[in-house]
Amino acid sequence: MSHADALSHIPAPRQLPFFGNTLDCIHDSDGLQARCVRDFGELYRISLLGRWRVTFASADAIDYILTDPDHIFSAAGGWEMIAPLFGGGLMLRDGADHKAHRRIMQAAFRKPAMDSYLAMMAPALENLLKDWPQGKRLRFFPAVKDLTLRMGAHVFMGLAVDDPQAEVLNRAFRAELAGALTPIRRPLPFTAFRRGLRGKAELTATFRALIAERRAAGGDDFFSRMCRAEDEAGRAWTDDEIVTHFNFLMMAAHDTTASGLTTMAWALAQHPHWQDRLAAEVDALDDGPMTPAMLGAMPLTEQVFREALRLIPPVPFIPRRATRAFDWRGTHIPAGTELTLAMGWVMRSPAHFTDPETFDPDRFAEGRAEHLSHRYAWAPFGGGMHKCIGLHFSMMQVKAFTRALLSRHRIEPARPGPTTWAMMPIPRPRGDLPLRLVPRLG
Template sequence: MADDPLSHIPHLPMNPVTGHTLQILKDSYGFHHRNRAQFHGPYRFKVFGDWRVCLPGLAAMDLVLHDRDRIFSSREGWKTLHGIFDGGLALRDFEDHRRHRRIMQSAFRVAALQDYAARMDAAFGAALAGWPRGAPFAFYPRVKALTLRLGNQVLMGLDPDDPRSDGLNRAFTAEVAASMGLIRTPLPLTKMWRGQRSRAQLARQFLELIAQRRTSGGSDFFSQMCRARDEDGQGWTDDEIVDHFNFLLVAAHDTTASGLTSMVAALAQHPDWQQRVIDEVTHLDGQPLTVENLGTMVVTDRVFREAIRLRPPVPFIPRRALRDFSWPGEIVPAGTPPIRVPAGTRVLVCPGIEMMSPEFFAQPDQFDPDRFTPDRAEDRAHPMAWAPFGAGAHKCIGLHFATLQIKAFAVALLRHHRVRLAADTPSGWAHLPIPKPKDGLPIELLPKTG
């Protein structure tokens, strides 16, 4: 169409009403692989009523995520989070983002991480004590509930039996569901309606805590955020704390639950690697969980890195172009002019697809944590080859915190037990909004010596 500013960019056939939305929700990886095989360069797709342009390849990831020319808006890219997670760090751009990130960084100081590690050790140990032994259970819903509880204890400093916890968990779950609702207007009884009501509920509860935590808070993350200051002594308003903590819950909860599930699935499927992690955990017996001690778990680190290479918690990263730009694509026949992408276009890059490239990873479909050893270092073959935490100004600020969580959980889980799959054939994974096993990942916990 002459009035279509993206008419020069190809796309696969689509439903006239829903576009490509249902195809993507059903099989997001397969959808993008089909487009790459068909077009060998940029392509467009229509989801939730909007056209988006996918830029394949690591050079495109470098362009978009490092954004040296300030072309791409993260806030406008994450449209599905609008109305629910507004004001979070990912929904801020440029100088505004930089200012808020500097303040938040103070909550991730080494001293704070030490406190978080100790809190996680106690929280994981207490929670796992109630998990079934020797009988199948679905791991994903269990660990999802556990990370929610951990958010209340470690991030908010609430007691394990605080009566507010269940309400907070229900409200947060409703927010996440709203972010992927097909109906984006908060009509009564829709997911968006429930999500916005839940956000208002959470905001009221956070505001009740802020005044107390600013003056007499503890070492939990929420208290750290209430007192956080950058090097110029600048902190946040009450409303800004609400915005940031509301978004932080999704970053610290859903993504961690997904990453933990990917790692436990890999350990259950590869008993040799599970034994190597158990040996590392055994070596820590009797030692407190500190940042330094967890840092010695190099095998566990490689296993986790490989698990989230194969199944990253955020496999697709959206942005919106604030002005026109041109892109040559990864595979361009000689003499082909660059592809023009107009201002206002929603742009997507796909670290989940790029980390499966045989150009940088030997046998990329295989689980092989040794690809991260110093002598192989496949993740360093290109600066963007391994990017499950993103890159550039918006690279995950909590990546070290997340790694501590993963290692602390591995210690708690494998200190006395080993993991076995309870289903011969796993039913596969859904990848949106956050990767999770369709069957919940049925497992059994067995005695370590068994």
């Protein structure tokens, strides 16, 4: 029996010849999910890029698969599509190997390290935002992607935001990202996949050349700390492991943060009363450089960002592969099955959130806390052993960006009408979200 036949007992929507459900996933993944949940419930399968994937659309199933109490599910197997360009990254490791590498990486996320990143990040954001046009149409999504890439070169590599090498690295990195997500998986001439492999080779050579210098000279940037990182037993990474992990982390930190900031800016432009509340929160902070203490004084900013991630999570689906057969509530799933955890659907479910399609950051406020109805009702950073190691870094960057932006500007829509979103592979606004920055008075 073929693997496809072994899944035939699981319901599936209608497929197109050759394409399966791929075009639906690309053009309207939310609509496809809604139809499948309506017709089949929490468990169904779709055909994506020529392969069947079983989708789980409930918090209970996501809890079981991400916490993996029976040691069945492989993250490396789930993310194998990006392995040619980002293989060996923390998210693409399993079991004891993953735990060992995660323990070493924790050294680069301890509080002294995080405080040093904030000291680098906050003034750089202030300077970068000075170059954004005021009173004119700004294509926010590409602007914030460029900003987060420059911030990555600065905070992660210790390069000045205007260092010419930063732009060279950014071009290589953009090519690598595009190559990781293209459906053509062979390095044919003129393909994004081939350009991605070239970008990876360029980045790998650059990172490798810096390791000896950063180990000897120290430094507070992320790459320097990774070069010196050790676990409690004194185990450090090899040069190859440093290059592999850093290449992956640059990808993980960039695209997800750019997507989340874009959603947040879109929401604030559409809901000016929330923008007023955040501006008042920013104004209440002390003058001078941003400090770690200020992060705790921005609870409304955190609520708004959480709500933005709930509505449009940067990673709406989490993949896994079943290494052994298992049953879920009476349905048999054979070994080798590729799984999709529909986080985005669960986070907009009326089972956990009131008026789930409405932008309402107060749902995260104390006393209401709808996200605590289930420990996986709100989980944009994943969960279990593979929960995003950089989630606190992401929140810190969002708060520093919010202070830098709203202390001087208001953001307004630059054109009428609703914004539509392309959800795959990373959510992005169609039309690039045109906004206008208006100087604040006083």
